[in-house]
Amino acid sequence: MTGAPRRRIPEATVARLPVYQRILEELLRSGTTTVSSEVLATLARVSAAKVRKDLSLLGSFGTRGAGYDAAYLIDQIGRQLGLDRIWPVAIAGVGNLGRALARSEGFAARNFCVAALFDNDPRIVGEIVHGVVVRPTSELPAVATATPLAMGVITTPAPVAQRVADAMVEAGIRSILNFAPRVIEVPADVLLRYVDLSIELQVMSFYQARSSESTAMEGMPVIRSIGLSPPAS
Amino acid sequence: MTGAPRRRIPEATVARLPVYQRILEELLRSGTTTVSSEVLATLARVSAAKVRKDLSLLGSFGTRGAGYDAAYLIDQIGRQLGLDRIWPVAIAGVGNLGRALARSEGFAARNFCVAALFDNDPRIVGEIVHGVVVRPTSELPAVATATPLAMGVITTPAPVAQRVADAMVEAGIRSILNFAPRVIEVPADVLLRYVDLSIELQVMSFYQARSSESTAMEGMPVIRSIGLSPPAS
DNA sequence: GTGTGTGAACTTGTTCACAGCG
DNA sequence: CGCTGTGAACAAGTTCACACAC
The missing domain is CATH 1.10.10.10 (Winged helix-like DNA-binding domain superfamily/Winged helix DNA-binding domain)
Structure with missing residues (x-):
């Protein structure tokens, strides 16, 4: 056109x-x-x-x-x-962060549609968040078959992140966004991205602030941690 | 040393x-x-x-x-x-996301300490989240004077984001992390970083996935939006 | 005049390949 | 002999400056 x-x-x-x-x-x-x-x-x-x-x-x-x-x-x-079409996403882990993401306006504003929510806590399964019912993670394959999922978002606790990622890959998801503070492994052809809410971004900001001779932190209480010794040689 | x-x-x-x-x-x-x-x-x-x-x-x-x-x-x-000392941060906006951030382990794990929480909703002010009391935003200057704040985190709704940013700058905060989906303006010497939970990262991921000839999205229902005409010349 | 579009110069970042240390 | 550390070659990204379209 x-x-x-x-x-x-x-x-x-x-x-x-x-x-x-x-x-x-x-x-x-x-x-x-x-x-x-x-x-x-x-x-x-x-x-x-x-x-x-x-x-x-x-x-x-x-x-x-x-x-x-x-x-x-x-x-x-x-x-x-590629935002001129609608991309269905699944969110695994309906805790504080998962809920915040599911409810956020931003997804819809960019043609992302929260198509499925997964959690293993029986107190959360069945709940309806932002119009979508929370299902047990075991139903992921079935859901993915019915509705092809463009992206998986991991907002689970760290210990189960790898298991969830495996399930997503198994279900044919090729793009994963990992918010869990855990390094996960996926096949090379799967697109994996980490979002570390508390760390990476701040760290970069701070480093840049300090390296540009900023004096902003001058008056701050400096509390240094105890350093390790160099490895024995 | x-x-x-x-x-x-x-x-x-x-x-x-x-x-x-x-x-x-x-x-x-x-x-x-x-x-x-x-x-x-x-x-x-x-x-x-x-x-x-x-x-x-x-x-x-x-x-x-x-x-x-x-x-x-x-x-x-x-x-x-610069993570060998403790950095006090303030979070403004104690909604879903603010709460999730305040409670997250990640901050403490990297020597960031959530030192203050601000919100203007009277139903939220006074509440204690992760051991920190929520104060009205008007108290930001006083708190910043008592405890120098290394970084401000904005997790408010978009309409008040600019006002909160102004208050933070006024209070001497030189690093701001903005989670609100709104472009904010600060002086050039203030370090400003946007985190768009729903968009930027996904968008990049998708673009990369598609541009590397991925066939993953082949079977997806393509729903194109109605395009605009080029501007009249 | 005003502000885009773009080759050419420059800077930053990445890969290569291998010398040299443990 | 394995794996680090690093200069030298290469690639990617940014800035400059100016021709040209409106």
Whole structure:
């Protein structure tokens, strides 16, 4: 239909596209219909040149002298990212985090649909969260057969994360998002991503803050842990 | 004390260090004390050369012919990342997600300490979550004065996210982690990081899955949204 | 004039391959 | 002999600067 340029988009660009998209959506909501690379760059905290290069890879959607049409750009980015169709996801582990994810608006806003919830706690099985009934994990294969699942989200306690991952792989799920604080192993052809809510992101932030000579932490109580000795040689 | 080589560590390496660290901790728990770059690389899903180069930047901690001492390496990585001291964090917004974060083990495991919780809902204020009392957001300045806060975590609904961010900046917080699905603006010297639970990560995963010629989604019901027309020229 | 689109220069990050230490 | 540590070759990503379309 729309003559899309099927070039290969660099990974670094792909990682920024959702950021642009969300900013564009907000601008649109606040009444802005046209946006320049300069403005988009400021809001996304990147350089204007980067924005222009990124967007030019999807095609020439901008208007010289004016900027980009926000609505059209949102649509083009969405198409590029595969968000122009609905992706059914399953969430395993209906605790605090699983519940928060299932109820969050974000999924639906990006055409992800929470199609199934799994948990092994008999007090939770049968409960209806955000319109979806919680089933025992043993029913995963049956559900996956009836409704092909595009992605599995693991929000279980760490000890059962690997078992759940195995079940998901067995059921044909090829993309897994792991929120459990546990390293899991899956076949090489399965896409596995970790989200560590408490650690990785913060750690990076802190390191960057400290390495850019920030003096913000100057007045803080420094409590050092006891270091280990180097291994005996 | 430990003669640390204070070289500049590349950002890409810093991003991988927490991954190595967690894997090392798990290996240690399962009884492994020494690990080769090969093994660590496989578990972290990167190349062995990368692991060696990354670790060599922190100093020469490995033993040729044998590998690395897991416990010692964990400690060295922790020191490099600034995790050898305790960082107090404040969480604003004690809903599903805020609660899940406050209760999660991960913070304490990495020397982050949930020092304060804020919410404006009178039904939530006063509640004690994971041993910390929930205060009204108006008390943020007072709390920040008494206990310097290293990081602010925003888990509020989108509409109040900007207001909370402003209050945090005002209170002297220089690192903010935003879980609210809303673009917020802070001064350039404040470190701002977005975590979009439902979107960015999944989107990337999907794009990568599709672009590597995966046939996994072949049998899925494709439901395309209605595309927009190009902007009138 | 204004702001996009893009080759060319540059910087950062990754892989290779192997010397050398334990 | 195995595995680290590292310079040197290569690839990816970013910035620059400017031609050109509106």
